[in-house]
Structure formats: C-alpha cells, structure tokens
Amino acid sequence: xxxxxxxxxxxxxxxxxxxxxxxxxxxxxxxxxxxxxxxxxxxxxxxxxxxxxxxxxxxxxxxxxxxxxxxxxxxxxxxxxxxxxxxxxxxxxxxxxxxxxxxxxxxxxxxxxxxxxxxxxxxxxxxxxxxxxxxxxxxxxxxxxxxxxxxxxxxxxxxxxxxxxxxxxxxxxxxxxxxxxxxxxxxxxxxxxxxxxxxxxxxxxxxxxxxxxxxxxxxxxxxxxxxxxxxxxxxxxxxxxxxxxxxxxxxxxxxxxxxxxxxxxxxxxxxxxxxxxxxxxxxxxxxxxxxxxxxxxxxxxxxxxxxxxxxxxxxxxxxxxxxxxxxx
Numbered sequence: 527x528x529x530x531x532x533x534x535x536x537x538x539x540x541x542x543x544x545x546x547x548x549x550x551x552x553x554x555x556x557x558x559x560x561x562x563x564x565x566x567x568x569x570x571x572x573x574x575x576x577x578x579x580x581x582x583x584x585x586x587x588x589x590x591x592x593x594x595x596x597x598x599x600x601x602x603x604x605x606x607x608x609x610x611x612x613x614x615x616x617x618x619x620x621x622x623x624x625x626x627x628x629x630x631x632x633x634x635x636x637x638x639x640x641x642x643x644x645x646x647x648x649x650x651x652x653x654x655x656x657x658x659x660x661x662x663x664x665x666x667x668x669x670x671x672x673x674x675x676x677x678x679x680x681x682x683x684x685x686x687x688x689x690x691x692x693x694x695x696x697x698x699x700x701x702x703x704x705x706x707x708x709x710x711x712x713x714x715x716x717x718x719x720x721x722x723x724x725x726x727x728x729x730x731x732x733x734x735x736x737x738x739x740x741x742x743x744x745x746x747x748x749x750x751x752x753x754x755x756x757x758x759x760x761x762x763x764x765x766x767x768x769x770x771x772x773x774x775x776x777x778x779x780x781x782x783x784x785x786x787x788x789x790x791x792x793x794x795x796x797x798x799x800x801x802x803x804x805x806x807x808x809x810x811x812x813x814x815x816x817x818x819x820x821x822x823x824x825x826x827x828x829x830x831x832x833x834x835x836x837x838x839x840x841x842x843x844x845x846x847x848x849x850x851x852x853x854x
Contacts, residue, residue: 555615555793559590563619565604567597570716571653571736571817575781576620578813579650582804587796600688601625602636605784609638613786615793618647623780624692627837631844632690640837641830645785645794648801649824649832651814652778654755655696655733656762657684658748660724663731668752668766671731672704679707685720685732686710692779693717693733695843696754700768700775702846724748735779737817754778761818777839778820782829798826 560583564576573595580591596604601622611617621644630639638644657668665671675682686693689712697710711729713719720732721739725747734748740761742748752766753759754775759767769776783801785794804810805823814821824832 556589561617563604565601582807586800586803609644611786613788618785621782621784628840646826646829647783649829650781651819654778657752659731683709683729687717696777703773
C-alpha cells in the first residue's frame with residue numbers, strides 16, 4: 527500500500543509541475559533575443575517599416591528583436607521560415623498580403639495555405655498604390671488619363687513591380703472595374719525600376735508606393751494622377767481617389783506580424799499585447815506618417831478576416847484574367 531501511495535503522490539507532483547510549465551514559460555518570456563524575419567531585401571519600403579516596429583517591440587518586451595532579411599520567392603521564402611519555426615515566440619516575422627493570400631493560390635508547394643496555418647499577431651499598416659506619370663505627360667488629371675485610355679485600349683503602358691504583383695493586380699482590378707485595357711509592364715527590378723522607366727520616358731506611367739515615390743513627386747520628377755484607396759491620402763491630398771471616382775480598385779500592400787501556429791496561449795497573448803503597444807507608440811505612428819504608410823491597427827481576428835476577404839478578391843481576379851487569356 528505504501529508503494530502504491532508513493533506512486534500516486536509522485537504522479538500528482540509530476541502533473542502539478544507539467545500544468546505549471548506553460549505559466550512559467552509565459553512569465554519567463556522572453557528570456558532571450560527574438561528574431562524578426564523580413565521576407566524582402568534590405569532597403570525596400572517594407573524593411574524600414576519592419577525595423578521601426580522591431581525597435582518599439584524591443585521597448586515593450588525589454589529584449590532585443592533582431593531583424594533578419596530572407597528575400598526570395600515573391601516573399602514566400604521568408605514567410606515559410608516563420609511558419610515552420612519552433613512555436614515558442616522567439617521567431618516572428620513580417621506578413622506581406624500578397625505572399626500570404628495570393629501566392630498560395632498559384633504555388634501549391636507552400637507549407638501554408640490560409641490564415642489557419644499560422645498565427646496573426648497584429649496588423650501594422652497599409653500602403654496604397656499611386657498612379658504616377660512624368661511631369662510633362664499630357665494628362666493633368668485622372669479623368670484626362672482615363673479618357674485617353676478608353677480611346678486607346680492597350681496602348682497606354684503602366685509599369686508594375688512584377689507579373690501579378692500587388693501593383694499589377696490593382697491595375698487589373700481597375701481594368702475590370704472600368705472595362706478598359708491598360709497594359710501593365712512588369713519589371714524584375716521592382717517598383718523602383720518601374721519609376722525610373724517612367725522618368726526616362728520608356729513607359730507612360732507606373733504604380734508607386736511609399737516614401738520613395740512620394741520623394742520623387744515632391745522633387746517634381748513625377749506627377750500623381752490618382753490613388754488606389756478610398757478617401758484622401760495625406761501624402762498627396764489633391765490626388766483623385768480612384769475608388770471614390772467610382773472604380774473598385776483598392777488592393778493595397780498590407781503588412782501584418784505573423785508567428786508559427788500553436789504558440790502557447792500565454793506567450794501569444796503577451797506577444798499580441800506588446801506588438802499592439804509598439805504599433806500605438808508615438809514613434810511608430812510618426813514613422814508611418816512620414817513614410818506614406820496608413821496605420822491600421824487590427825486585432826488578430828480582425829486582421830485574419832480582412833486577409834480572408836483579400837483572398838476572395840484575388841480568386842476572382844485570377845479567374846477573370848484566366849478567362850481573358852483563354853479568349854485571346
């Protein structure tokens with residue numbers, strides 16, 4: 527009987543220790559540096575956004591947050607690394623809307639398909655596309671540009687950062703909404719190369735994003751005709767809102783913070799709270815305002831729902847584009 531009693535007591539002690547482990551883990555978290563993976567090259571618009579967020583997250587968690595750039599595969603290489611990491615809260619990363627929602631529709635080899643395959647920690651911001659042309663272009667308003675597009679279907683070319691990139695897809699969204707044909711020209715060097723092509727007179731326009739495009743507009747090297755976002759876009763307040771003009775073309779570049787699936791609940795809750803504190807910090811708000819980002823703090827559930835709606839839009843656009851290709 528004593529032997530049996532001793533086994534029962536030992537079993538209870540083990541059970542108590544195991545049940546206390548998650549709480550102890552959360553209390554200790556973070557006990558070491560955190561890695562923040564960015565699925566893009568250093569220097570792009572998303573890289574400084576990531577570093578600005580990481581700086582504020584360090585303050586909220588009182589631990590170093592080390593940014594690591596892991597570009598490639600249309601941002602899927604770095605995203606895969608986050609999704610496949612150990613779910614302990616020490617590897618998180620930047621979630622790009624195209625990598626999260628579009629790429630799984632066209633790349634069946636990815637380890638993630640939907641928001642069920644990873645944790646969303648918080649939404650950070652959007653950055654809307656701007657339709658830009660040379661300062662000496664014959665159009666001074668979006669309405670003049672559109673009238674010319676209708677008169678010359680397929681002849682006006684707009685540079686984008688890649689085939690079926692966000693910039694390409696928002697132009698295709700506009701083509702569908704307005705029943706017009708703007709020809710998109712993809713550049714392997716990204717959006718910066720597309721802007722150079724406009725300034726050099728090789729194409730008629732481009733879709734640009736964020737601080738670099740705004741700087742060229744302010745320097746008088748580009749002229750903005752419209753913005754693919756509802757309402758007034760503060761960096762270019764006089765530009766036409768293309769959706770407000772009656773055309774449903776609003777796909778932005780959107781950024782969230784993601785983590786591997788199955789984080790311990792207490793760790794996840796602590797990471798969510800610290801991340802939202804970082805996003806609401808005066809320093810991060812000032813950074814986004816200066817660099818053309820639209821701060822859009824959302825809870826994990828809200829951000830997941832928004833991404834789900836974006837996925838539906840991508841599905842519809844892919845079907846529309848495939849039908850047009852088949853009809854040629």
